[in-house]
Amino acid sequence: MSTIAQKGRDATNPLQPDLATVVGIISETPNIRTIKLVFDDERLMQDFSFQPGQIGQLGILGVGEATFAISSPPSVKDHIQFSVMKTGEVTSAIHELAVGDKVTVRAPLGCAFPTADWEGKNILLIAGGIGMAPLRSLFLDLLDHRDRYGDLKLIYGARTPDDLCFQQDCRAWEAGAGMGFTATVDSEHPGWDGCVGLVPSVVEAQGLPPEGTVAVTCGPPIMIKYTLASLDKMGFREEQIYTTLERRMKCGIGICGRCNVGPRYVCTDGPVFSLEELRGLPDEL
Amino acid sequence: MKFIITEKIPELLESLSNAGQEVWAPQVVRDTVNTVLFAPWIPGADISFDMFTSISAKELVLPATEKLFSFRYRSENDLEAIEIESGEEPQARPILLFGARACDAAALGALDALFNGEPGGAFNDPAYRARRGALTVITLACTSCDTACFCSSFGEGPAEKSGSDIFLYPTEGGYLAEALTDKGKEIVGQQPFEDSCATAPPLVETARVDLTDIASRLRDGFADIDLWEQVAERCLSCGYCTYSCPTCHCFNIFDEMRFDREGERLRGWDACMFHQYTEETSGHNPRPRVAHRYRNRLSHKFWYYPENQGAFLCTGCGRCIRGCPGNLDIREAIAAVQQRHAGDARNGGR
Numbered sequence: 001m002s003t004i005a006q007k008g009r010d011a012t013n014p015l016q017p018d019l020a021t022v023v024g025i026i027s028e029t030p031n032i033r034t035i036k037l038v039f040d041d042e043r044l045m046q047d048f049s050f051q052p053g054q055i056g057q058l059g060i061l062g063v064g065e066a067t068f069a070i071s072s073p074p075s076v077k078d079h080i081q082f083s084v085m086k087t088g089e090v091t092s093a094i095h096e097l098a099v100g101d102k103v104t105v106r107a108p109l110g111c112a113f114p115t116a117d118w119e120g121k122n123i124l125l126i127a128g129g130i131g132m133a134p135l136r137s138l139f140l141d142l143l144d145h146r147d148r149y150g151d152l153k154l155i156y157g158a159r160t161p162d163d164l165c166f167q168q169d170c171r172a173w174e175a176g177a178g179m180g181f182t183a184t185v186d187s188e189h190p191g192w193d194g195c196v197g198l199v200p201s202v203v204e205a206q207g208l209p210p211e212g213t214v215a216v217t218c219g220p221p222i223m224i225k226y227t228l229a230s231l232d233k234m235g236f237r238e239e240q241i242y243t244t245l246e247r248r249m250k251c252g253i254g255i256c257g258r259c260n261v262g263p264r265y266v267c268t269d270g271p272v273f274s275l276e277e278l279r280g281l282p283d284e285l
Numbered sequence: 286m287k288f289i290i291t292e293k294i295p296e297l298l299e300s301l302s303n304a305g306q307e308v309w310a311p312q313v314v315r316d317t318v319n320t321v322l323f324a325p326w327i328p329g330a331d332i333s334f335d336m337f338t339s340i341s342a343k344e345l346v347l348p349a350t351e352k353l354f355s356f357r358y359r360s361e362n363d364l365e366a367i368e369i370e371s372g373e374e375p376q377a378r379p380i381l382l383f384g385a386r387a388c389d390a391a392a393l394g395a396l397d398a399l400f401n402g403e404p405g406g407a408f409n410d411p412a413y414r415a416r417r418g419a420l421t422v423i424t425l426a427c428t429s430c431d432t433a434c435f436c437s438s439f440g441e442g443p444a445e446k447s448g449s450d451i452f453l454y455p456t457e458g459g460y461l462a463e464a465l466t467d468k469g470k471e472i473v474g475q476q477p478f479e480d481s482c483a484t485a486p487p488l489v490e491t492a493r494v495d496l497t498d499i500a501s502r503l504r505d506g507f508a509d510i511d512l513w514e515q516v517a518e519r520c521l522s523c524g525y526c527t528y529s530c531p532t533c534h535c536f537n538i539f540d541e542m543r544f545d546r547e548g549e550r551l552r553g554w555d556a557c558m559f560h561q562y563t564e565e566t567s568g569h570n571p572r573p574r575v576a577h578r579y580r581n582r583l584s585h586k587f588w589y590y591p592e593n594q595g596a597f598l599c600t601g602c603g604r605c606i607r608g609c610p611g612n613l614d615i616r617e618a619i620a621a622v623q624q625r626h627a628g629d630a631r632n633g634g635r
Contacts, residue, residue: 013411015353015538015552019369061356061367062548064540066566088566102367221569248565250538255399255408256555257535258563260581261571262507263589282507284571284581 014253017059017104018044022097023079028165029158032130033095034071034083037105049108050074052115052138053244053272056107057252058082058094066090067249067267070107071133071166073140080107083133083165109252113138113216113242113272122150124208126227128157128199128219132165134244134271135218140169143179153180153208157199157223161185161192182206199223200230210235216242221285228275241275245285261285287473288481290459296477298383299328306381306421309345311338323382332384334425339608341531342382342389346396346416350553353412353538358546377415383423388436388602390424390448392531393417398594399534421468424449425460427489433603434491435616443488445600454485461485491601494616495623500588502626507584510576512625516618517579519611524556526605526615527582532598535562557582583618 024036035058039045050070059065066088072081086095097103115138123142127135139154146152154173158164164183173181184195184202195202199219207215207230215236217227224243231241247259247266254268262282264270273281289297302308310326313333321336323345359366382389401417402408427434427443436442446452450469453460461483464470472478506512527533537555542548555562558578564570572578590598599615606614 014409019367059540059550061358061369061550062540062542065538091566104369246565247571248563250555251536253408255410255534256537257557257585258555260585260589262504262584263592282504282584284507284577 014106015251017057017065017106020103020105022099022101022103024081025097025099028083028167029163031086032083032165033086034081034165035094035097035103036072036079036081037103038079039105040102045078048077048080050080051108051112052141053111053113053134054108055110055252055267055271056080056082056105057109057249058084058090059104059106060090060093060097061102061104063093064090065104065106065250066094067109067252069134069137069244069271071136073137073144075141075144080105083130083136085130106252110267110271111269115141118214119148120150120212122208122213123152124203124213124215125152125154126199126203126207126215126217126219127154128223128227129159129163130165131217131219131223131244132156133218135216136166136169138216139173150212151180151208153182153206155182155184155199155202155206157184157186157202157219159186161189161194198226200226203227204230204234207231207234210237210240214240214242218244238276238279239274242272243275243278244271245273245278246271286481286483286485287462287464287478288456288459288483289453289462289478293459293477294332295328298326298381300476301381301472302326302328306379308381308383309342310383311336323385326383334384337386337431337602337604337607338389339604340529341392341602341604342385343392343396343531343534345380345382345420346393346413347400347534347536347554350551351412353550353552355547355549357548360546375412375415377412377419379419379421380416381421381423385422385424385449386427386602387424387441387443387445387449387452388434388600389531390422391440391445391600392602393420393422393448395532395590395594395596395598395600396534398596421450421472422448423451423453423469423472426452426454426485428455428486430489430491431603431607432492433606434489434601435494435603436601437491438494438496438601439597439599442491442601454488456483456486492616494601494619496587496597496619497623498626499619499622500591502622503584503588505629506622506625507580509625512621513576513580514574516583516621517576517613519613520558520575520579521611522558522560522575522578523610524558525608525610526613527556527558528554529604529608531600531602531604532586533557533582557585579618583615583622587619 019040020037026034057065068082071083173179249259249267250256252267254265259266308326310332314320323342355370400410400413450466452463462473464473535555586598
């Protein structure tokens with residue numbers, strides 16, 4: 001549905017995964033780990049390209065596959081990474097992985113953020129919890145092409161300081177001049193001297209004005225709900241707001257059936273949708 | 286037109302079987318009463334044309350469970366070394382489906398749109414392509430029907446020829462044969478077919494459902510949850526409708542270990558009527574109630590698939606009506622959506 005025609009992966013058999021090796025693991029929070037992967041096929045690693053917002057099926061043979069956003073930016077060419085919250089069977093097995101272990105990957109899948117349409121505009125990114133994963137990829141990509149965009153602002157919220165992912169990035173963004181980065185936590189914590197407050201109120205206080213601005217929000221449904229209300233209050237229109245949808249997915253190519261919202265499939269038409277597009281779909285989220 | 290006398294049918298099937306085709310035909314299943322299924326035919330077996338098959342023939346192109354690939358760990362509990370059996374271009378055994386109905390054959394066309402795309406493009410499924418290419422379909426035209434049939438609602442109805450290689454028309458003493466493809470021509474060009482100048486008999490006229498603007502009426506009625514609760518009130522979420530349906534194709538992908546070190550990634554039929562089908566790990570389920578799931582199934586067939594592929598995802602075979610333990614009738618569900626629209630129109634709404 002997004003305007004970027006970045007659909008699916010060009011493979012002779014879309015259900016056949018590629019083998020990859022775990023080359024790095026970062027324990028982000030008590031229940032989120034980042035897994036860095038290198039495709040076993042050197043050629044594939046060299047040629048691998050994707051755009052921020054695209055997703056992949058990460059699998060462990062014998063356990064199964066699950067869908068995650070790619071959290072590394074396209075400019076990183078020597079590996080790709082997924083950041084995974086431990087919730088079910090596959091994610092628990094992913095949390096057991098060690099460097100050197102083999103996984104299966106089918107990526108990239110789905111449509112990316114339409115960044116080509118955003119050139120010349122200000123971009124306000126609003127992330128909550130694990131919703132930071134696709135926005136990390138996007139933010140780093142925007143920074144890689146900083147001159148194409150106007151003001152950039154990233155507001156990233158978590159319940160506690162310990163729940164903030166990508167702390168190394170956060171420190172770099174905080175230190176960088178003119179990076180427009182704010183990390184916020186829900187309530188006061190000993191040792192935390194950063195911003196305190198729920199994401200929607202921080203957006204209202206520190207966000208960018210709506211004129212010439214695109215807002216992108218990813219996070220838990222409750223955060224999205226109140227953030228959309230705040231953006232509306234600030235004067236953002238539906239076509240200026242983008243988000244990503246999550247659904248249970250299996251095939252990743254728009255056939256197996258379960259991820260549809262009305263006639264659109266999250267795995268191929270999404271996961272990136274503008275709010276305007278979402279409002280045109282049946283209410284079945 | 287060609288002609289084959291009834292008594293020569295076994296001879297035809299035997300010669301095709303000897304030529305390397307696995308012949309499937311509708312047969313009464315052993316040890317059951319009143320159940321006819323498509324099954325592998327061996328010479329001497331009776332073919333049953335008296336009843337419709339309970340389950341469609343889709344398993345010939347989309348097996349209930351199939352291996353996508355197998356894998357092997359080099360040692361137990363060692364995720365470091367894995368071998369995947371590479372996905373070579375799959376080979377399929379040639380199968381002749383004898384005695385499909387027009388609704389069964391037309392359903393293959395609906396599946397083709399999703400599985401039989403060009404290699405490298407979307408909707409390309411090498412295993413499906415191989416099986417589909419190796420499948421020959423000889424369709425028996427319907428001169429009678431039962432109360433569940435409603436194929437006249439779609440396309441050419443009982444005369445719909447898409448998906449068929451040969452159309453057989455029952456006639457005095459045998460069957461008139463119309464070859465529709467090169468594969469079909471090759472078969473009817475041989476013994477025991479003979480030339481005939483007879484004309485085909487009139488085909489049956491089945492029940493019709495009103496599909497006028499059905500997609501937009503489903504859209505209008507989407508949020509009317511009372512309608513869907515009412516329509517799906519007797520649904521048990523058992524999935525019989527989806528498993529027996531010739532066009533339902535939703536699948537799951539899952540891994541199974543065979544031994545300590547070996548396993549397979551499998552694809553198997555799934556059903557949108559199951560609660561777990563859309564249940565997310567978080568516990569959130571976008572379709573938590575039967576009403577939501579039934580709405581999705583009906584909308585997929587008459588709104589979503591038509592919007593994406595330009596055709597209905599239903600051929601009116603009636604299996605979901607004949608076999609439903611809750612006695613649901615998809616035609617009544619469509620009629621309820623239409624009646625809601627009529628009610629809206631009367632009340633001055635959309």
